[in-house]
Amino acid sequence: MIPVKELLVFALAAFGLVITPGPNMIYLVSRVVTQGRWAGFxxxxxxxxxxxxxxxxxxxxxxAVLLTIPYAYLLLKSMGVCYLLYLALQAILPNSSGLFELKQGLANDTPRKLFSMGFLTSMLNPKIAVFYLSFFPQFINVAYGSILSQSLELGFTQVFISFSVNFLIILSASRMTSWFARNPFWIKIQKWFMASVLAGLAIKMAFEKAK
Known part of the structure; x- marks a missing residue:
């Protein structure tokens, strides 16, 4: 089992990932705005x-990788640091999208197509794959037991956080989109807060020693 303290740090990283606008977030909120909450769910x-x-x-x-390839941890750690800094930079660029700055106008789809599109959007989202590959090794320690079980523990923690945050966003998407449209100043606050969290995690990860 991974210690609670380290699991909480991972949870913060997962939270930073889920609040960063990307294909999943854009698809979910756009569906709520154009087709309603059930479509979002x-x-x-x-x-x-x-x-x-x-x-x-x-x-x-x-x-397999961590047990057989030397320096794999260092490589994946470097990927994670660079990726976090990339996300932080993207969050504050002038043309970046805020969490609720979304395009509308999607056509209504059947439940089957909604599920399929959500699945494909998630499966083909490189942000998810990079997060798992580069972040998991930072929190895995052979002293805590099986690498596989630790990976699954981290994975299900990320899924729980992602589901919970997205569920809340779906419930409030329409109101929040309208509110941010009337108060654009808070879009900048949200972007800089998100960038600060991501940059802080990158710095912490950069100085983390191999386990």
Missing amino acids: ISLLGVVAGFLIHIMLVSFGLT
């Missing part, structure tokens, strides 16, 4: 299904 189930596929692939893959 169905799409979210598809997104979670995609997460589970990523988790299984990465968990079994990391078990």
